Amino acid sequence: MSATLSTHVLDTAVGRPAAGLAVTHHRHDGTAWVHGGDHTTDDDGRVPRFAVEPGTHRLTFATGAHLGPEAFYPEVTVVFRVTSGHHHVPLLISPFGYSTYRGS
Template sequence: MTSPSAQTSLSTHVLDAARGKPAADLQVVLSRMNEPVAAAHTDSDGRISWAVALDPGDYLLHFATGAWFASTDREAFYPTVELHVTIGAGHTHVALLLSPFAYTTYRGS
C-alpha cells in the first residue's frame, strides 16, 4: 500500500486579473499547524508546483500580495492573502485571481 503523502500533491496558480497576466515572482509560504512547510515564488506563468511531501490535512497558503503589488508600482488594499485549505489524497490545485482591491480563489483541477 502506498502512503498518503506519496499520493498527495499541491499546486498554485496566481493571475493578475487587472492586467490579464500571470502574477510572476509572487512570494508564497505554505504552512501546516503554524509551521512553515515550504516557501517559493511563482514562476513566469504565475505557478508553483509544491515539490514537498504532503499528508492530507489543513494547510495555509500565505501570499505576499502587498509586496508584490508594490514591486509593480501599484497600490493594494490587501497586504497579504491567506487561504486556509484542506487537501486530501490526490492532487489539489489552488487558483488565486488578484486585483489591487479585490481577490477571488477557487479549487481548480
C-alpha cells in the same frame, strides 16, 4: 496517503500571471502551524506540484510586493483541507480584491 499541491496566481487587473510572487506554505499539525516551505511563482505565475501530507494547509501570498503600495490586500492567506491526490489552489488578484477556488 500521498498528496500534492500547486497554485497559480493571475493578476486580473493587468491580465497577466503574477510572476515572482512569494508564497509561503504551512501545515497545521493539530496544535500549531508548521512551516512547510517558501516558494516563488514562475514566469507563468505558477508554483508547480510539491508533496504534502493530508490535513489542513495554509498558503500565504505576498500580494503587496506585486500589486504595489496602494493595494488594499497586501497579503492573502488561504486555508484549506487536503486529502489524497492532487489539489490546485488558484488565486486571482487585483489591487482591491481577490478570489480563489479549488482548481483541477
